[in-house]
Amino acid sequence: MAETDPRSRRVVVPGVRWLRFPRRLEAEYRDYQCLEAVDSFRVKAFYILFLYMLLVTGIYALAPEAVLGLWLGTYIWVGVIVLAAGVLAQFRALDRYFPLYAGFGSFLAVTLSMAIPGFLDEPESVQLANVSVIYALVIVYAMVGLRFPVATLACWAGGMVGWFIAEHFGRGIDWLMAHRTYTGVSLLGMFLCYTEEVRGRLLFFNQSQLLRQQQRTQRLAERLHRLSREDSLTSLANRRYFDEALDREWRRCQRDKRPLAIMLVDVDRFKAYNDHYGHLQGDECLRALAEELGRYSRRGGDLVARFGGEEFILLYPGVDETEAVRLASRLCRSVRALGIPHADNPTSGEVTISVGVAVKTPADGGTSLQLLDEADRALYQAKQSGRDNWRLYEPPPTVRLVSDNGNRKED
Ligand SMILES: Nc1nc2c(ncn2[C@@H]2O[C@H](COP(=O)(O)OP(=O)(O)OP(=O)(O)O)[C@@H](O)[C@H]2O)c(=O)[nH]1
Numbered sequence: 136m137a138e139t140d141p142r143s144r145r146v147v148v149p150g151v152r153w154l155r156f157p158r159r160l161e162a163e164y165r166d167y168q169c170l171e172a173v174d175s176f177r178v179k180a181f182y183i184l185f186l187y188m189l190l191v192t193g194i195y196a197l198a199p200e201a202v203l204g205l206w207l208g209t210y211i212w213v214g215v216i217v218l219a220a221g222v223l224a225q226f227r228a229l230d231r232y233f234p235l236y237a238g239f240g241s242f243l244a245v246t247l248s249m250a251i252p253g254f255l256d257e258p259e260s261v262q263l264a265n266v267s268v269i270y271a272l273v274i275v276y277a278m279v280g281l282r283f284p285v286a287t288l289a290c291w292a293g294g295m296v297g298w299f300i301a302e303h304f305g306r307g308i309d310w311l312m313a314h315r316t317y318t319g320v321s322l323l324g325m326f327l328c329y330t331e332e333v334r335g336r337l338l339f340f341n342q343s344q345l346l347r348q349q350q351r352t353q354r355l356a357e358r359l360h361r362l363s364r365e366d367s368l369t370s371l372a373n374r375r376y377f378d379e380a381l382d383r384e385w386r387r388c389q390r391d392k393r394p395l396a397i398m399l400v401d402v403d404r405f406k407a408y409n410d411h412y413g414h415l416q417g418d419e420c421l422r423a424l425a426e427e428l429g430r431y432s433r434r435g436g437d438l439v440a441r442f443g444g445e446e447f448i449l450l451y452p453g454v455d456e457t458e459a460v461r462l463a464s465r466l467c468r469s470v471r472a473l474g475i476p477h478a479d480n481p482t483s484g485e486v487t488i489s490v491g492v493a494v495k496t497p498a499d500g501g502t503s504l505q506l507l508d509e510a511d512r513a514l515y516q517a518k519q520s521g522r523d524n525w526r527l528y529e530p531p532p533t534v535r536l537v538s539d540n541g542n543r544k545e546d
Contacts, residue, residue: 151336154283154329164339165282166231171335172280173224173233180221183274187214190270194263202260209251210267216240238285241275245293246300249317253301253308261309265316272317276324283332287325294321366441368418369425377440377448381503384436384452389497395452396459399491399510400428400466402445403522407479408486420475420486421445427469431462448510456494456527463490463525471523487523489514494527 150156156164191210198206220240223229229236248271252264276286294317301308364376372380381397388395402408402424409417425439428447432439442448449466451459467488475486491514495506513528520526 148337148340151333151340154332154336156336156340160340160343163343164336167339168282168335169233170230172237173230176220176233176237176280177224179278179280180217180224183278184214184217184221186270186274187217190267194267197263198260199257202255202257205254206251206260206264209247213244213247213271216244234281234285237279238281238289241279241281241286241289242293242296245271245275245290246297249294249297250300250305252312253298253305256306261312265312268316269320272320272324276321276328277331281328283325283328286328290321290324366425369422369441371425371429371447372438372440374440374443377438377442377450380438380440380450381507384438384450385497385503385506387436388452391453392496392498393453394455394494394496395450395506396454396456396462396492396494397451397506397510398449398459398463398466398525399442399493399507399514400447400449400488401491401514401518403482403487403489403518404477404480405445408477411477411479423473423475424470424486424488427473428466430469431466454494456492459492459494460525460527463492463527466490467523467525482521482523489517489522490525491515491517492525492527 150161155161187210191207191214194206194210195203217240220237223236224233245268248264248268251267252261255261255264272290275281275290279286281289298308298313364372366373384395402421405417405420408420412420421441425441425447428439428449431437431449436450436452438450440448440450449462451462454462467490470488471483471485473486477484477486480487491510491512493506493509493513495501495509497503509528513526517524517526
């Protein structure tokens, strides 16, 4: 509703009528406007030059021969100014100086156009020269792309200096004619330039609001996405993210014919820890362990996640059994080295972990669920054999059975 109600613009878009946004937005607008203007001037400069060529051709056809030299000699300079501005506009490094050189060029062009009539005698020539003033003003206000204050300053200052030159070095200025052309077209040009800038500012404001809204939405979406993958207590990846990663890495290792290792980590006697120190301290302990385990993600593809409760899981694509048991052993030692007191852990008096390790090469068959199951069995064995250690899952040995009729079967 607010956007469609024109009365609300005054509130929603502060400073548009006065051509001045609040400070930060104003700075952004000026940069944006400058780049837009110079971008379009890169092409327009040559179009303006073309228009000037038309004017010069007209002058050549109509001007009395006696003053032809003065005419062409002067207008060549206007052409040179436009050409110079067009060439400068091709250099991107000079983009931010566009208002400066285009404004100064406009000032010079208006000065020259305004001064010429003061050096001519014939009424026809004077009229023709005043037409060129109109040309210059229309181009500066409507085509160069200067902001309203810059265009206004360039045109009025150029007019004043041109008038000064004509008065002091030429025959003076026909004021009636000057008002009909210079003053009238200046006021019209200012009006057009002002309304164009208001329109441009509204457009810019709406675009920047839209962009800010988009950025906010994007940030929110990224945050939600991160939260949906993160465990809130430990900030490690959560179970859902782990399941996706396991599936992805399983298929990747299958394609690359590489092994995939996982380690299931369980905190020893954590119920007793909670009972003794309280649940909040238990949370603290899980956070400390998570931080330590997090250091064991070394390469892209490695993942450390909270599997649930006091269980963590580590995923290592491309890691074989030798490397996996080496990592598991280091993991147990690192947790022990943390030295978190656990009064009800009879073996060490400190928090320890048990680790179940399983390694499979997906290209040899099986599923990722089997891999998980094997890690779980290995963890069970680690617990059974006294905790604070690791076990690698070993498939049960193949037993050869011989049936009554003498055929061999494999189990
Ligand atoms: N503080 C805290 N405790 C948790 C959290 N999640 C699970 N637990 C506790 O972890 C304990 C796990 O206990 P059990 O599964 O019996 O195992 P355990 O006592 O560690 O014994 P073993 O695994 O056999 O060494 C339970 O008491 C849970 O309440 C949690 O987020 N914070």
